[in-house]
Amino acid sequence: MDLDALASCLASPACLVTQTTSGLIIGMLLFLVAVGLTLIFGVLKVVNFSHGAFYMFGAYFAMTAYQLTGSFALAMLSGAVGTAILGLVFERVFMSRVYGRDVLMQLLVCYAFVLIFDDVVRMIWGPEFKSMGMPAAFQVPPLFIAGGVVPPYYLLLIGVALAAAVVLGLGLARSRIGKVIRAAAHNPGMVSALGINTGLIYGGVFALGGMLAGLAGALAAPVRSLTPGMGFSVLIESFIVTVIGGMGSIIGALIGALLIGLIRSFGSLGFPLFTEGLMYLFMVIVLVSRPTGLFGKEVA
Amino acid sequence: MKRTRKPGITRRSTLALMGAGAVSFAAPWVARAQAKTIKIGMPTILSGRVAQLGTSSRNAVLLEVEKVNAAGGLAGRQIEMVIRDSKGQPQEAARIARELVNTDGCEMLLDGEASSGSFAVHEVARDLGVLCIHTCSEASSLTADPKQHIPNAFRCVRQGIHDSIVGASYAAGIAKAKGLKKWATCSPDYAYGRDTTGEFVLYLKKFAPDVEIISESWPKLFQPDYTEVVTKILQAKPQALYSCLWGGDLTSYIDQANIYAMFTQMEVFAVNMADYTALTVVKNLPKGIHSGDRYIKTFPPTPENAAWGDAYKAKYNEYPTNWSWQNATAVMFLNEAVKKANSTDGKKVAEALTGLTIKCPFGADGTVTMRADDHTLVGYAIGWGTTIPQEPYVPDVKAGDWKTIFELEAEWKKSKGYT
Numbered sequence: 001m002d003l004d005a006l007a008s009c010l011a012s013p014a015c016l017v018t019q020t021t022s023g024l025i026i027g028m029l030l031f032l033v034a035v036g037l038t039l040i041f042g043v044l045k046v047v048n049f050s051h052g053a054f055y056m057f058g059a060y061f062a063m064t065a066y067q068l069t070g071s072f073a074l075a076m077l078s079g080a081v082g083t084a085i086l087g088l089v090f091e092r093v094f095m096s097r098v099y100g101r102d103v104l105m106q107l108l109v110c111y112a113f114v115l116i117f118d119d120v121v122r123m124i125w126g127p128e129f130k131s132m133g134m135p136a137a138f139q140v141p142p143l144f145i146a147g148g149v150v151p152p153y154y155l156l157l158i159g160v161a162l163a164a165a166v167v168l169g170l171g172l173a174r175s176r177i178g179k180v181i182r183a184a185a186h187n188p189g190m191v192s193a194l195g196i197n198t199g200l201i202y203g204g205v206f207a208l209g210g211m212l213a214g215l216a217g218a219l220a221a222p223v224r225s226l227t228p229g230m231g232f233s234v235l236i237e238s239f240i241v242t243v244i245g246g247m248g249s250i251i252g253a254l255i256g257a258l259l260i261g262l263i264r265s266f267g268s269l270g271f272p273l274f275t276e277g278l279m280y281l282f283m284v285i286v287l288v289s290r291p292t293g294l295f296g297k298e299v300a
Numbered sequence: 301m302k303r304t305r306k307p308g309i310t311r312r313s314t315l316a317l318m319g320a321g322a323v324s325f326a327a328p329w330v331a332r333a334q335a336k337t338i339k340i341g342m343p344t345i346l347s348g349r350v351a352q353l354g355t356s357s358r359n360a361v362l363l364e365v366e367k368v369n370a371a372g373g374l375a376g377r378q379i380e381m382v383i384r385d386s387k388g389q390p391q392e393a394a395r396i397a398r399e400l401v402n403t404d405g406c407e408m409l410l411d412g413e414a415s416s417g418s419f420a421v422h423e424v425a426r427d428l429g430v431l432c433i434h435t436c437s438e439a440s441s442l443t444a445d446p447k448q449h450i451p452n453a454f455r456c457v458r459q460g461i462h463d464s465i466v467g468a469s470y471a472a473g474i475a476k477a478k479g480l481k482k483w484a485t486c487s488p489d490y491a492y493g494r495d496t497t498g499e500f501v502l503y504l505k506k507f508a509p510d511v512e513i514i515s516e517s518w519p520k521l522f523q524p525d526y527t528e529v530v531t532k533i534l535q536a537k538p539q540a541l542y543s544c545l546w547g548g549d550l551t552s553y554i555d556q557a558n559i560y561a562m563f564t565q566m567e568v569f570a571v572n573m574a575d576y577t578a579l580t581v582v583k584n585l586p587k588g589i590h591s592g593d594r595y596i597k598t599f600p601p602t603p604e605n606a607a608w609g610d611a612y613k614a615k616y617n618e619y620p621t622n623w624s625w626q627n628a629t630a631v632m633f634l635n636e637a638v639k640k641a642n643s644t645d646g647k648k649v650a651e652a653l654t655g656l657t658i659k660c661p662f663g664a665d666g667t668v669t670m671r672a673d674d675h676t677l678v679g680y681a682i683g684w685g686t687t688i689p690q691e692p693y694v695p696d697v698k699a700g701d702w703k704t705i706f707e708l709e710a711e712w713k714k715s716k717g718y719t
Binding site: 005009015018019022023025026029127128129130131132133134138139141142149151153154220222223224225227230233234264265267268269272273275276 | 347351352355516517518520522523524525527528529530531532534535547548549551552555556558559560561577581582583584
């Protein structure tokens with residue numbers, strides 16, 4: 001435990017800025033993965049254990065597009081669109097067959113696909129780790145804000161993730177499609193009886209979830225090494241985020257992800273040997289005091 | 301109409317039985333003919349995160365075996381390698397090693413396992429008495445600890461303690477020259493990371509007593525994001541950083557530290573940087589990272605080493621790794637030991653291997669030795685240098701001094717109660 005380091009950081013604006021942005025970066029990437037997970041659970045009532053694979057595919061799609069075209073924008077687009085299509089196909093062909101089935105059955109199908117997707121990546125891109133590399137436009141010295149260090153690429157990353165959160169939140173709350181999705185989550189039978197194609201809604205939601213995870217993977221690709229199985233470590237933290245925020249809640253995923261990011265960044269200063277432990281400890285405290293998570297709704 | 305089979309032996313089954321009988325009578329001749337080849341078993345890691353290293357071990361062994369076979373084999377017997385995937389699991393490595401000897405009839409073992417698996421294979425070698433050469437485990441205690449010593453096992457691998465002595469001596473020189481007193485460490489949180497960092501710091505302080513460690517970070521193995529570690533180190537404002545992160549973890553770390561311009565703010569000593577697996581993957585390799593030599597074809601700077609690296613690349617379309625040269629050296633040792641013993645009998649070969657010095661492209665002076673008293677490799681090329689972003693990646697490697705290594709290693713063994 002190194003509480004002195006934590007206290008002196010909290011007293012210094014430079015350290016505060018650096019560690020807060022560091023927490024935001026970790027948190028925003030986590031949010032993009034976790035929000036898809038929570039959305040799919042909220043509407044489809046399926047815990048998509050294979051969600052990390054979309055993060056992995058997003059990163060690999062982005063790397064390949066970047067190598068082929070040299071365009072960072074196209075790389076991000078390929079990561080997002082590629083995983084959206086993959087999500088749609090995966091949902092229509094496989095997941096749609098296990099709705100309403102035993103949770104164990106759903107979990108087994110998802111877990112099987114975790115392994116299958118890892119092997120597919122291994123076959124296409126090889127077993128060794130890869131690196132996409134930082135685009136030249138972002139290979140610039142970091143910015144100094146109030147003495148704190150902030151890399152420009154991370155500002156973009158936070159911006160994109162925030163924009164995704166706002167669009168998603170407003171879209172679900174205000175738009176007609178958003179209302180239909182919320183209605184389908186609440187009472188799929190009634191929505192279906194009103195002549196709305198629920199299959200299409202389910203496929204769309206799954207594709208949206210996959211797309212957000214793919215976008216996270218694409219955004220992370222320039223700074224993280226790409227390996228088959230890279231989705232799994234992100235998945236565990238995303239589960240923690242959704243459990244803290246409340247399964248099915250988008251604002252919960254955002255707050256949960258940011259809290260986890262900040263716990264990691266400030267925890268590594270004050271509790272260098274217990275940073276991971278802090279995350280789990282926080283989850284336990286939330287679960288004990290609010291079993292449905294911070295923003296989860298009580299089940300009637 | 302349904303036909304029913306008559307009870308008793310039919311003509312067809314009688315013929316089948318006769319055929320089987322003929323084959324089993326003929327089998328001894330077949331087996332005797334096969335015994336002219338010598339089977340060597342090799343458990344290694346061919347799947348999972350370390351698969352690249354296991355594959356590069358297999359490649360190097362096959363490259364060398366091809367040469368030995370072309371020159372007539374081991375005492376006239378062609379080598380047949382039986383290589384199996386342990387998936388990096390120690391219990392699987394031990395099971396495979398036992399099976400290779402007992403079921404497949406392998407007469408020798410090359411143990412291509414990382415440290416955790418090699419201790420398990422070592423116990424199998426102890427139990428079966430089969431000749432075994434460890435080719436990947438760098439854990440010093442595998443041969444330094446007298447409790448591990450058995451006459452039939454050898455280690456043809458660089459050793460953690462050698463790396464720490466050479467690395468610390470090199471780093472101390474730079475620390476003194478540039479006045480680097482405040483150091484930070486950042487290494488993976490498991491046995492290898494903790495031990496290697498501990499030994500490096502121990503010797504760094506011995507060679508440069510002014511050095512002070514002001515920040516330690518222990519990210520977990522295969523952690524995807526190091527941002528909080530990077531910013532924590534930046535806050536501490538050290539003058540130098542030591543890390544024994546490796547592989548994909550190291551390249552992730554470099555990519556993430558790069559955008560914080562970390563490499564312009566402190567001297568970085570990353571022992572595992574100068575391995576082609578990492579060097580060729582990092583897209584924006586910073587200039588001036590200090591690294592130990594893992595395998596590069598320009599160190600030792602001899603035509604033999606360069607030719608070996610090029611031959612490997614020509615055959616497999618990628619550069620060899622640290623595990624590659626060690627495995628190749630093991631096959632070279634076997635070849636020379638069998639020549640010396642004029643036999644492929646495991647006991648005789650083990651006796652010939654003990655204290656054997658051979659010509660080798662990876663030797664500091666063109667030779668390497670299997671030290672007699674602890675059955676471990678010494679005299680291999682070991683050194684440190686700084687990186688540049690393109691080939692040859694580490695243009696100028698400063699060679700470690702084996703005299704100093706031997707002196708300090710002897711002291712270290714005494715302090716551990718090994719001698």
